[in-house]
Amino acid sequence: MRLATWNVNSLAVRLPHVIDWLTTAAPDVVALQELKLTDDKFPADALAQAGYAAAWFGQKTYNGVALLVRSPATLTEVQRNIPGFADEQARVIAATVQPASGAAPLRVVGAYFPNGQAPGTDKFAYKMRWLDALRDWIAQELTRHPRLVLMGDFNITVDDEDVWDPEGLRETIHCTTEERAKLAALRALGLHDAFRLFPQPPKSYSWWDYRQLAFQKNRGLRIDHIWISDALKDLARACTIERSLRKRPQPSDHAPVLLTLADA
DNA sequence: ATGACAACGTTGCGTTGA
Numbered sequence: 594m595r596l597a598t599w600n601v602n603s604l605a606v607r608l609p610h611v612i613d614w615l616t617t618a619a620p621d622v623v624a625l626q627e628l629k630l631t632d633d634k635f636p637a638d639a640l641a642q643a644g645y646a647a648a649w650f651g652q653k654t655y656n657g658v659a660l661l662v663r664s665p666a667t668l669t670e671v672q673r674n675i676p677g678f679a680d681e682q683a684r685v686i687a688a689t690v691q692p693a694s695g696a697a698p699l700r701v702v703g704a705y706f707p708n709g710q711a712p713g714t715d716k717f718a719y720k721m722r723w724l725d726a727l728r729d730w731i732a733q734e735l736t737r738h739p740r741l742v743l744m745g746d747f748n749i750t751v752d753d754e755d756v757w758d759p760e761g762l763r764e765t766i767h768c769t770t771e772e773r774a775k776l777a778a779l780r781a782l783g784l785h786d787a788f789r790l791f792p793q794p795p796k797s798y799s800w801w802d803y804r805q806l807a808f809q810k811n812r813g814l815r816i817d818h819i820w821i822s823d824a825l826k827d828l829a830r831a832c833t834i835e836r837s838l839r840k841r842p843q844p845s846d847h848a849p850v851l852l853t854l855a856d857a
Numbered sequence: 858a859t860g861a862c863a864a865c866g867t868t869g870c871g872t873t874g875a
Contacts, residue, residue, distance in 0.1 A: 602874085603864060627874090629865070654865055655873075708874060748875075767875065802875070803862035814875075846863080846875080 594692065594854045595619075598703065598744040598817055599838075600626040600800075600847035604657070607845055608636055614838060615643045620851065621663050622690055624703030626746045628657030635659070650674070652683040658745070660686050660703050665693040678726035682707075685727075689738070696856045699825075700738030702731070704745035709766050717766070720748075724775035732782050735822060743784060744819040746800075746847065749776050751786055755815035757798065767816055784820040787832040787852045799834050800847045808839055819852045828855040 597620040601607040604625065615623070628635070628651045635649045644664050650673040651657035662668055668688040674680050687702040704727070709720035735741055749772045753759035762768050780786070788797070798813025807813065821829060831853040839848040 606864070627864095710874090746875095765875095800875070805861060807862095816875080843863095 594621045594696075594699075594856060595851060596622040596624075596701070596742060596744065596819065596854065597835075597849045597851045598624040598626070598746070598819060599849035600705070600746040600817060600845060602627050602629070602845040602847065604628040604636065604659075605630055605634065606843070608639060610838065610841060610844070612639060612643050614849070615640075615645060615661070615663075618835075618851075619663065621666065621692075622699075622701055622742075623661040624686075624701070624744050625659045625661065626657075626703070626705035627655075628659060629654060630657060648686060648688050650683045650686045656683045656705055658683060658686045658703050658705050660688050660701060662690055667691045675723075675726045675730045678723070678730070680723070684723075687734070692856075694856060697740060700734060700741045702734070702741065702743045702745075704743065704747070706746060706748040708748050709772070711766050712764070712769055712771065721771065721775065724772075724779070728775070728779050728782065731779065731784075735782055739822060739824040741784075741822040742819065742825065742852075743779075743821075744850070744852075746816060747776070747818045748816050749773065750814055750816060751776060751789075751818070755798070757796065757812045757814065767814055780820070783823040785823070785826050785829075787819045787821050787829050788815070788834075788850065790826070790829050791832055797834055799850055801839065803846050817847055817850050819850050821852070821854075825854065828857060829853070830855055 799817035
């Protein structure tokens with residue numbers, strides 16, 4: 594089974610890329626972020642024609658998340674945003690994936706973590722509160738669903754290996770000690786950064802600024818992550834960043850991250 | 858210190874992202 598996360602930066606604009614990628618790469622489960630469309634505009638029919646069932650949670654202009662599964666697998670017990678955390682912004686969608694093979698179900702959480710703008714701002718404070726709420730909720734989810742995948746645009750680098758210029762970007766947004774401490778608290782629930790379970794090329798990133806030829810110069814950050822629970826760790830077989838998707842004309846500024854998980 | 862680039866909403870330029 595292969596699971597992927599991709600911040601598409603507008604599903605309306607990126608739909609041809611998404612359909613093409615689903616058709617050629619055929620991932621089993623996909624988390625999308627930054628749909629930037631309202632629920633009535635979600636392209637469920639086009640995705641169904643490509644062989645995917647979906648659950649979505651959008652809003653006007655910003656944010657918006659979705660989960661896709663390759664039929665005949667199904668999504669059940671869909672949860673939108675973090676229970677008990679009042680939030681105007683559509684950032685989280687969770688569901689239980691029922692594989693058609695009869696393999697054990699998987700709880701999948703797709704998330705678009707807040708950007709946070711800069712330390713000291715209201716948006717940074719919101720990011721911190723959101724991260725606390727996410728941790729508390731994931732702790733509960735793990736008790737009910739030990740086989741859990743948390744994936745999405747975390748908007749945080751795990752450590753300096755994830756940063757093209759760690760000195761120049763020290764303590765700036767995505768790289769602050771406070772943000773990384775929140776990730777450490779999340780990881781302490783018994784989650785693993787699937788990408789780092791395997792040897793990886795140096796300077797591996799998942800996002801590059803549209804400006805200043807950042808992608809061509811590989812000036813990027815690894816902020817898109819797939820984290821898996823203890824129960825799934827030994828089933829992980831590979832985890833890669835699909836850089837080729839960032840090279841195409843009119844790309845998202847993010848590349849997908851792809852995890853291969855053995856059945857069981 | 859600021860902008861760059863892309864997308865959105867709106868209709869020209871302001872806001873947001875990372």
